[in-house]
Amino acid sequence: MEVVALVSGGKDSCFAMMRCMDYGHKVVALANLIPLDDTVDELDSYMYQTVGHQIVVSYAKCMGLPLFRRRIRGSTRQAVISAVTGLRYSVTAGDEVEDMFALLSEVKRRIPSISAVSSGAIASDYQRLRVESVCSRLGLVSLAYLWKQDQTLLLEEMIRRGIVAIIVKVAALGLKPSSHLGKELAELKCHLLQMNENYGINVCGEGGEYETLTLDCPLFRNARIILDDSEVILHSADSIASVGILHPRAFHLEQKPDSSDRIGDGSAVQESSSCVYEVDEVTTHDDVGEKQALSPAVDAYTNVDLCISKTGNNLRSMSCWIQDPSRASEGLKADLIAVLSRIENQLKEEGLGWVNVLYVHLYISSMKEFGLANEVYVSFITEKKCYLGVPSRSTIELPLVQAGLGKAYVEVLVSNEVVKRVLHVQSISCWAPSCIGPYSQATLYEDILYMAGQLGLDPPTMKLCLGGPRAELELALQNSEAVANAFSCSIYISAIHFLVYCSAQLTSSEKEEIEQTLKSSYITRLDRSKGGSYPTVLYVFASDLPKGARVEVKPILYVPSTDDWVAAEETETGVPLPAPSKTWTDCTAPYSALRDSCCQVHTTGGRICSAVVSITDDIASKICSAAGQLHHGEENLKIMARFCAFQIAKTLADNRFSWDSVTMLRLYYSVDLAVAADAVSGAFSEALAELAQDNPSMRTDVPFYNVVPVAGAGRSACANDIMACELLASNVSSAKSIPAEPFAVTPA
Known part of the structure; x- marks a missing residue:
């Protein structure tokens, strides 16, 4: 991509340009924001470094690139950081961010081929979110290759690769204006590392401890900057941590041996060269607003059989699909x-909106139409509607048409409360794959972290890694761990469930390799000393995955506070289970012997329960009346549905969860059964209705499960089970709630 680099003069923005070139991008222009008054060295800004701005103008000659500059007219304190929206930015007239928008708008107008913006953000969410906001409005990609990188390693690499930068501001314990201003970064490296060890300062200055000015680097192909005269200005004479800046008085450019450009002497007030463009007029570039929602023609959803399924109360899944096998899809x-x-419309009827949605599962009939699906998706789910952050998402291709479900099927996880923490990094970086569209890497709600599906993408290039399914899985786990670390947790300590999507085109040996890789990787890193335990795992085979991937992982994590752990332990041990009913006891005999071979269960302190129930050919032969016709026949379908319902009910009862605590219940069935989804749904509804006869608390007004047709699913990647159930139940919001009565199952 052709890139415009935001430059402040500091080491980070210069090194970010070098990283861009490392990954094959071409920097074609520079952009710099400076104070309105030339005599001002520093603004009280969260966004911009301006110390040394008098010298940055010479970067155009040093690099042989056009430099666009704009004077900052906006306020540095205009935007309000609220407890609701956090650090997120919304377009605010008079804010300093709008100066960046005006500057980059002009750059894009003059150089239409530019498609990306480079910035040197390392740890500041405030800065990253605002750069991403401007890029999103202008249709540009944000590149932040230093984001979340280890600062000690970054500092060492900058120095090793030839960044020559001097300290131009100090504001931290252990850094003195009289001793350290004007010193080269390489000279102070050991001191900075020692200050990090002694006082915990950020070695790259990310906490505002110091700022730098780059005088030379490999990108300066024409000349280096020589500072001839400077002045130390003391802003604060605090005895513990004095604040001072280095004001440049005069400098000149020293031509490099291989440069053919003519470089003259200059001073801090030299005139702009022909390749420096002042962008001071008010921009007339139209902002890219929210896309209008696409409305169905003549209430399209009233002309087809659209089914809604809901689970639970406060936190629940809501799904919608088109169940009309005879209808020709439009x-x-x-x-x-x-x-x-x-x-x-359903959300509106319940007084909710897209802001209440935590997660979206988007199932489509063809991955070739992924772009079209995204176009429709972004017209409904927007940053403006989701002011706390857009929901996380996974998208896969399933045999929907074959199952009589149209070409689109959507499941959303909804909360009545508008309280969540969302991680949405749109910048391409070395940290983890970016989410440039309106979906986030992860959403935390009531101590449960719902993570978007992770592919084996190389974060800085956003390309699938080489090496086949095993390599993709290993990198997908690495990417998942990076996202988990952003929430101060680990998939090897906090994971309660793994949904592993696999391509239906995998060979038998590749399936076995994926399963063994997950087991060995997890067991090797599992930290039992910190409470880690093996999560439930479900393998689902999809017709296709995004980018033609062979495997995708979607972890769910439990990340409680210390107090929550204490409460959970009290809940688990402090209240005895009610005695089971006679109906329950009588019906356990036929299925109890098979429970260990068909169920995985993971519970965490009586607060979270995840479970996977699968029916293999072997189990089906033991419970069905006609073993030779396991994949056909209405009666056998009902028997298998009843078996799944029984195991789910027993799992909930054994672990003290009520039906109202169910937040997700999916029934996956293989399309090899050669039955329509409505037949499977009918069999499962009948089985749950039998349960409801002895459990008044169960809802029977609407289905509270989702039937998902797949190419295959099961507890093992190597076995194509006939049916598989996926359950998640949560008592997090009411940890001490215990079912008032046991669950009962009507005997077969």
């Missing part, structure tokens, strides 16, 4: 508009 776009419109 195409993915029409079906997805109808489904999203129906969900949107």
